[in-house]
Amino acid sequence: MDPAPADVEVIYEDNHLIALNKPPGLLTQPARGCPDSLEARAAHWIKVSRSKPGKVFLHAVHRLDKVASGIALFALTDKALSRMNEQMRSRLVTRIYHAVIAGRPPRDQGTLVHFLRHSHLKSIVAAEDAPGARRSVLEFRVLRREGRLTLLEVTLETGRYHQIRAQLSAAGCPILGDTLYGSREKYAGDGIALHHRQMEFIHPVKKTPVELSARYPDAWPLS
Numbered sequence: 708m709d710p711a712p713a714d715v716e717v718i719y720e721d722n723h724l725i726a727l728n729k730p731p732g733l734l735t736q737p738a739r740g741c742p743d744s745l746e747a748r749a750a751h752w753i754k755v756s757r758s759k760p761g762k763v764f765l766h767a768v769h770r771l772d773k774v775a776s777g778i779a780l781f782a783l784t785d786k787a788l789s790r791m792n793e794q795m796r797s798r799l800v801t802r803i804y805h806a807v808i809a810g811r812p813p814r815d816q817g818t819l820v821h822f823l824r825h826s827h828l829k830s831i832v833a834a835e836d837a838p839g840a841r842r843s844v845l846e847f848r849v850l851r852r853e854g855r856l857t858l859l860e861v862t863l864e865t866g867r868y869h870q871i872r873a874q875l876s877a878a879g880c881p882i883l884g885d886t887l888y889g890s891r892e893k894y895a896g897d898g899i900a901l902h903h904r905q906m907e908f909i910h911p912v913k914k915t916p917v918e919l920s921a922r923y924p925d926a927w928p929l930s
Contacts, residue, residue, distance in 0.1 A: 715748045718778060718919055723787040723912050725749060725765070728921040731776040731898020735767055745779055753783070769795065769802075772869065774885070777804070777903025778921045782911075790911030795866070801907040804861040804871055805850070807900035807929050808880040809892045811857055816848035819874045823867050829887055830873035843867045845874055851929060856883070858929045860904075871901060883928060895926030902927065 716728040727749055729735065734744040750763045768780040768791045782788035794800050822840040823830040833840040844864040851858040857880075861871050869888075875881060876888035882901050884894025894900050906919040923930055 715745075715752050717752070718921055719917070723784050723910070724768075724780060724782060724791075724917075725753065726778055726780045726906070726919050729771055729776055729779045729903075731774055731894075731924055731926075732896050734773050735770045735779055746781065749781055768792065769866070771903055772872070772901070774897060774899045775901040775903065776898065776921075776924050777901075778906045778919050779903070780906065780919075784912075787911045791908070794908055794911070798864070799908065801905070802863050802866075802903065803905040804863070805902045805904045805923075806859045806861055806871060806875060807883045807927070808857050808859060808875065809855055809883060809890070810880055811852075812847060812849065812859065812875075812880050813878055816846075818844065818846050819878055820844050821874050821877055823870065823873055825868050830867060830869040832873065832877045841865075841867055843870050843874060845871060847875075853929055856929045872899070894928070895924075898924070898926070900928060 718728055719726040727745055729745045734741060736746045737744045746767060750765045753763045765781050765783060766788050768782055771779055782791055821832050821843050822835045823843045824833045824837055824839040846862045847859050849857055850860050872882055872885055872888045881888045881890040882899050883892045884890055884899040902923055908917055910917050
Protein backbone atom coordinates (compact mmCIF):
# COMPACT_ATOMS: atom_id res chain seq x y z
CA MET A 708 0.00 0.00 0.00
CA ASP A 709 1.25 3.49 -0.83
CA PRO A 710 2.17 5.61 2.20
CA ALA A 711 -0.06 8.55 3.10
CA PRO A 712 1.00 11.55 1.01
CA ALA A 713 3.51 13.93 2.54
CA ASP A 714 2.23 16.94 0.60
CA VAL A 715 -0.65 17.71 2.97
CA GLU A 716 -0.43 19.46 6.33
CA VAL A 717 -3.25 18.29 8.58
CA ILE A 718 -4.34 20.82 11.21
CA TYR A 719 -7.34 18.94 12.59
CA GLU A 720 -8.89 15.57 11.89
CA ASP A 721 -11.64 13.38 13.33
CA ASN A 722 -14.41 11.18 11.91
CA HIS A 723 -16.46 14.20 10.82
CA LEU A 724 -14.04 16.94 9.72
CA ILE A 725 -10.55 17.46 8.39
CA ALA A 726 -8.75 20.79 8.18
CA LEU A 727 -5.61 21.30 6.11
CA ASN A 728 -3.14 24.15 5.70
CA LYS A 729 -3.40 25.01 1.99
CA PRO A 730 -0.23 26.28 0.33
CA PRO A 731 -0.48 29.25 -2.05
CA GLY A 732 -0.83 28.32 -5.71
CA LEU A 733 -2.91 25.18 -5.13
CA LEU A 734 -6.62 24.98 -6.00
CA THR A 735 -9.02 24.14 -3.17
CA GLN A 736 -11.05 21.94 -5.53
CA PRO A 737 -10.25 20.32 -8.89
CA ALA A 738 -10.91 22.35 -12.03
CA ARG A 739 -11.12 21.45 -15.69
CA GLY A 740 -7.62 20.81 -16.99
CA CYS A 741 -6.11 20.95 -13.48
CA PRO A 742 -6.94 17.81 -11.46
CA ASP A 743 -4.47 18.51 -8.62
CA SER A 744 -6.13 20.26 -5.70
CA LEU A 745 -6.17 20.29 -1.92
CA GLU A 746 -9.45 18.38 -2.01
CA ALA A 747 -7.92 15.62 -4.15
CA ARG A 748 -4.89 15.41 -1.86
CA ALA A 749 -7.11 15.30 1.23
CA ALA A 750 -9.23 12.50 -0.23
CA HIS A 751 -6.09 10.50 -0.97
CA TRP A 752 -4.83 11.17 2.56
CA ILE A 753 -8.06 9.82 4.07
CA LYS A 754 -8.13 6.83 1.75
CA VAL A 755 -4.55 5.78 2.48
CA SER A 756 -4.20 6.72 6.15
CA ARG A 757 -7.50 5.06 7.08
CA SER A 758 -7.25 2.19 4.58
CA LYS A 759 -10.67 3.13 3.20
CA PRO A 760 -11.88 1.20 0.15
CA GLY A 761 -13.96 2.90 -2.51
CA LYS A 762 -14.75 6.57 -2.85
CA VAL A 763 -14.14 8.93 0.07
CA PHE A 764 -16.91 11.35 1.13
CA LEU A 765 -15.17 14.69 1.36
CA HIS A 766 -16.68 18.12 0.62
CA ALA A 767 -15.33 21.63 1.14
CA VAL A 768 -17.10 23.68 3.83
CA HIS A 769 -15.58 26.86 2.36
CA ARG A 770 -13.08 27.71 -0.37
CA LEU A 771 -9.85 29.65 -0.54
CA ASP A 772 -8.63 31.41 -3.65
CA LYS A 773 -5.88 29.52 -5.45
CA VAL A 774 -3.40 32.30 -4.71
CA ALA A 775 -4.19 32.38 -0.96
CA SER A 776 -3.04 30.04 1.80
CA GLY A 777 -4.21 28.80 5.18
CA ILE A 778 -7.04 26.85 6.77
CA ALA A 779 -9.29 24.87 4.44
CA LEU A 780 -12.02 22.85 6.16
CA PHE A 781 -13.67 19.75 4.68
CA ALA A 782 -16.59 17.66 5.92
CA LEU A 783 -16.26 13.88 5.97
CA THR A 784 -19.95 13.08 6.48
CA ASP A 785 -23.17 14.41 5.05
CA LYS A 786 -24.38 15.38 8.54
CA ALA A 787 -21.23 17.38 9.25
CA LEU A 788 -21.45 19.12 5.87
CA SER A 789 -25.09 20.11 6.35
CA ARG A 790 -24.54 21.45 9.86
CA MET A 791 -21.36 23.34 8.96
CA ASN A 792 -23.09 24.88 5.95
CA GLU A 793 -25.85 26.08 8.27
CA GLN A 794 -23.29 27.64 10.63
CA MET A 795 -21.68 29.39 7.67
CA ARG A 796 -25.03 30.73 6.45
CA SER A 797 -25.91 31.90 9.94
CA ARG A 798 -22.50 33.62 10.27
CA LEU A 799 -21.62 31.58 13.36
CA VAL A 800 -18.16 30.73 12.04
CA THR A 801 -15.31 33.14 12.82
CA ARG A 802 -12.74 33.39 10.04
CA ILE A 803 -9.63 35.49 10.63
CA TYR A 804 -7.16 36.25 7.85
CA HIS A 805 -3.73 37.82 7.89
CA ALA A 806 -2.63 39.96 4.95
CA VAL A 807 0.60 41.78 4.22
CA ILE A 808 0.39 45.04 2.32
CA ALA A 809 2.99 47.50 1.11
CA GLY A 810 2.32 50.82 2.80
CA ARG A 811 -0.34 51.66 5.33
CA PRO A 812 -4.11 51.31 5.54
CA PRO A 813 -6.26 54.43 5.97
CA ARG A 814 -6.19 53.93 9.76
CA ASP A 815 -4.83 51.43 12.29
CA GLN A 816 -8.15 49.65 12.70
CA GLY A 817 -11.65 49.96 11.41
CA THR A 818 -14.41 48.58 9.24
CA LEU A 819 -14.56 48.56 5.47
CA VAL A 820 -17.96 48.57 3.77
CA HIS A 821 -18.28 48.32 -0.01
CA PHE A 822 -20.76 47.05 -2.52
CA LEU A 823 -19.08 44.50 -4.75
CA ARG A 824 -20.16 42.84 -7.94
CA HIS A 825 -18.59 39.98 -9.87
CA SER A 826 -17.09 41.03 -13.20
CA HIS A 827 -14.75 39.02 -15.44
CA LEU A 828 -13.23 36.80 -12.72
CA LYS A 829 -12.77 39.61 -10.21
CA SER A 830 -14.83 41.73 -7.84
CA ILE A 831 -15.26 45.44 -8.45
CA VAL A 832 -16.67 48.18 -6.29
CA ALA A 833 -20.09 49.27 -7.49
CA ALA A 834 -22.94 51.57 -6.51
CA GLU A 835 -25.34 50.19 -3.93
CA ASP A 836 -28.13 49.91 -6.49
CA ALA A 837 -25.98 48.45 -9.28
CA PRO A 838 -27.18 45.10 -10.68
CA GLY A 839 -25.52 42.25 -8.80
CA ALA A 840 -23.95 44.51 -6.16
CA ARG A 841 -23.74 42.92 -2.69
CA ARG A 842 -22.92 44.63 0.59
CA SER A 843 -19.49 43.50 1.76
CA VAL A 844 -18.13 44.14 5.26
CA LEU A 845 -14.85 43.34 6.97
CA GLU A 846 -12.97 44.52 10.05
CA PHE A 847 -9.23 45.08 10.07
CA ARG A 848 -6.48 46.07 12.47
CA VAL A 849 -2.75 46.58 12.14
CA LEU A 850 -0.70 43.88 13.88
CA ARG A 851 2.80 44.93 12.93
CA ARG A 852 4.84 47.25 10.73
CA GLU A 853 8.34 46.68 9.44
CA GLY A 854 9.83 49.06 6.92
CA ARG A 855 7.41 49.50 4.06
CA LEU A 856 5.35 46.40 4.99
CA THR A 857 2.27 46.20 7.21
CA LEU A 858 0.68 43.05 8.62
CA LEU A 859 -3.11 43.24 8.94
CA GLU A 860 -5.60 41.04 10.75
CA VAL A 861 -8.86 40.83 8.83
CA THR A 862 -12.14 39.41 10.13
CA LEU A 863 -14.89 38.76 7.62
CA GLU A 864 -18.47 39.70 8.40
CA THR A 865 -19.66 38.68 4.94
CA GLY A 866 -18.14 36.18 2.55
CA ARG A 867 -18.05 37.55 -0.99
CA TYR A 868 -15.99 36.54 -4.00
CA HIS A 869 -12.44 37.94 -3.61
CA GLN A 870 -13.81 40.16 -0.85
CA ILE A 871 -10.65 40.86 1.15
CA ARG A 872 -8.59 41.37 -1.99
CA ALA A 873 -11.11 43.75 -3.56
CA GLN A 874 -11.84 45.75 -0.41
CA LEU A 875 -8.21 46.27 0.60
CA SER A 876 -7.43 47.34 -2.95
CA ALA A 877 -10.34 49.78 -2.89
CA ALA A 878 -8.95 51.19 0.37
CA GLY A 879 -5.65 51.89 -1.39
CA CYS A 880 -3.65 48.99 0.05
CA PRO A 881 -3.67 45.94 -2.23
CA ILE A 882 -2.23 42.70 -0.87
CA LEU A 883 1.41 41.95 -1.61
CA GLY A 884 1.69 40.08 -4.91
CA ASP A 885 -1.96 40.57 -5.89
CA THR A 886 -1.43 42.06 -9.36
CA LEU A 887 -5.08 41.39 -10.23
CA TYR A 888 -6.05 44.03 -7.67
CA GLY A 889 -3.30 46.55 -8.29
CA SER A 890 -0.26 45.34 -6.33
CA ARG A 891 3.09 46.29 -7.82
CA GLU A 892 4.97 44.31 -5.20
CA LYS A 893 6.19 40.74 -5.60
CA TYR A 894 5.46 37.91 -3.20
CA ALA A 895 6.50 34.33 -4.00
CA GLY A 896 5.60 32.16 -6.96
CA ASP A 897 1.99 32.57 -8.05
CA GLY A 898 0.65 33.26 -4.56
CA ILE A 899 -0.30 36.40 -2.65
CA ALA A 900 0.28 37.38 0.99
CA LEU A 901 -3.23 36.44 2.16
CA HIS A 902 -3.45 33.67 4.75
CA HIS A 903 -6.48 32.15 6.50
CA ARG A 904 -4.88 32.19 9.95
CA GLN A 905 -7.66 31.23 12.41
CA MET A 906 -11.11 29.65 12.37
CA GLU A 907 -13.58 29.12 15.21
CA PHE A 908 -16.86 27.22 15.17
CA ILE A 909 -18.97 24.70 17.07
CA HIS A 910 -18.28 21.09 16.15
CA PRO A 911 -21.24 19.91 14.06
CA VAL A 912 -21.61 16.61 15.94
CA LYS A 913 -19.79 16.92 19.27
CA LYS A 914 -21.21 20.43 19.88
CA THR A 915 -17.93 21.58 21.40
CA PRO A 916 -15.94 24.71 20.42
CA VAL A 917 -13.22 24.17 17.84
CA GLU A 918 -10.37 26.64 17.34
CA LEU A 919 -8.01 26.12 14.42
CA SER A 920 -4.79 27.92 13.54
CA ALA A 921 -2.51 27.54 10.51
CA ARG A 922 1.17 28.44 10.36
CA TYR A 923 2.37 30.87 7.72
CA PRO A 924 3.88 29.62 4.44
CA ASP A 925 7.67 29.54 4.36
CA ALA A 926 7.78 32.60 2.07
CA TRP A 927 5.58 34.73 4.35
CA PRO A 928 7.17 38.20 4.46
CA LEU A 929 6.14 39.54 7.88
CA SER A 930 5.08 37.68 11.04
